Amino acid sequence: MAKMLSKVAPWLASRRDAADPAGLSVRILDGQDTPALTLLAQRDPVTNVFILSHLRATGTAAPTSGGAGVIGVFDDGILTGACWAGANLVPVQLDPALAPLVAEAANTSGRRYASAFGPADAVLALHTQLAGLGHRAHEVRDDQPLMVIEGPALVQPNPGLALGNLADFDRILPACAAMFEEEVGYSPYLGGREFYSRRVEGLIRQGHSMVHLNDQGDVVFKAELGAVTDHVTQVQGVWMNPVFRGQGLSAGYMSAVVEKAQQLAPVTSLYVNGFNTRARSTYERVGFRQVGTFATVLF
Known part of the structure; x- marks a missing residue:
């Protein structure tokens, strides 16, 4: 250089x-x-x-x-x-x-x-x-651990997690929008719903959307594989319905995410805000380890 x-x-x-x-x-x-x-x-x-x-x-x-x-x-x-x-x-x-x-x-x-x-x-x-x-x-997140897991998760996967179905699109889309707004601080519908709706629909069609709907049809947990290659998948959009938070369910759901992701590629990755100690603890419990540091700048 x-x-x-x-x-x-x-x-x-x-x-x-x-x-x-x-x-x-x-x-x-x-x-x-x-x-x-x-x-x-x-x-x-x-x-x-x-x-x-x-x-x-x-x-x-x-x-x-x-x-x-x-x-x-x-x-x-x-x-x-x-x-x-x-x-x-x-x-x-x-x-x-x-x-x-x-x-x-x-x-x-x-x-x-x-x-x-x-x-x-x-x-x-x-x-x-x-x-x-x-x-x-408007925000700089300068410490986002990049984490990976290879091989099976260390926690029993929740059997309720399934691939998203287009029949449930009208339930999945609001959950995705809620996650986005929690994460970045504004609605993904600014400027219209079409682009974001197409993105969510595309992930479902590709088999990259994972969700658990309970007997009442409520989304309990959801996540997506935002990027997929033959070697690596990257988990994004992890969201637990606020009604079900604090019940110790996250690790089981994340283990199920890993199980499904590793049907597509051997390495599962994600990055998480450094200040989100609860999420980091969950990922480590599942078996993720840090391999680098990302940053995100929101304009």
Whole structure:
């Protein structure tokens, strides 16, 4: 990295008109970059499960029809770091020293970002640069343990947890919305219900939604697999109905989540707010261990 920093910063005016094939460059990746992005992300398949899941689903690093894409940083023509830039910013093997390059490219796109999440050092470096460009965060969560479990859970799984069913969509969607609002502080329906509803429906159709409805049809517990590859799944959206909290049910449900997730991939991962000591204790009881630290910046 010292080699990179010794060069004239390529986002400065003095570099804009200079063709320097031996220097750093940044651009949006296209389909021809798919193998390079895949190799870059596979250096850490747990940390990079988001982008690897995207590549698995689409088969390409090219921008989506909605305009989301991947910002790539190249050194001597070699992809050395990247960042997904869609509704959210997600660094991929991005050295914090490259944050100014990526932040400038993200800002130039004119997109509004709901959040940035991923490895804490890269996300916080991006936040510093984006703040200087006028992107103000309303919350920074700088300590989110990244946890994994391989092999069976240490607690007996709750047999009531099942895959979500589209027949129960009208019960599952409000539970998902309640979790989202508790987690980020505003409704996922801001700007309309359609996008979020499609997201929840898609997870159910993919078999990535897990839920327990009691005999009265109430959602007791729910969780989703937000990213899935052949090697790793990432659990998201964990939510217990407030009526049933404090009854010691969470560990059994999380064990059931692990059981179902490991039917798709051998490693189950998640990240959790560092201040949520109760959740961390539950995950550790189930058998999760910390392997890294994420951060999330909510814009």
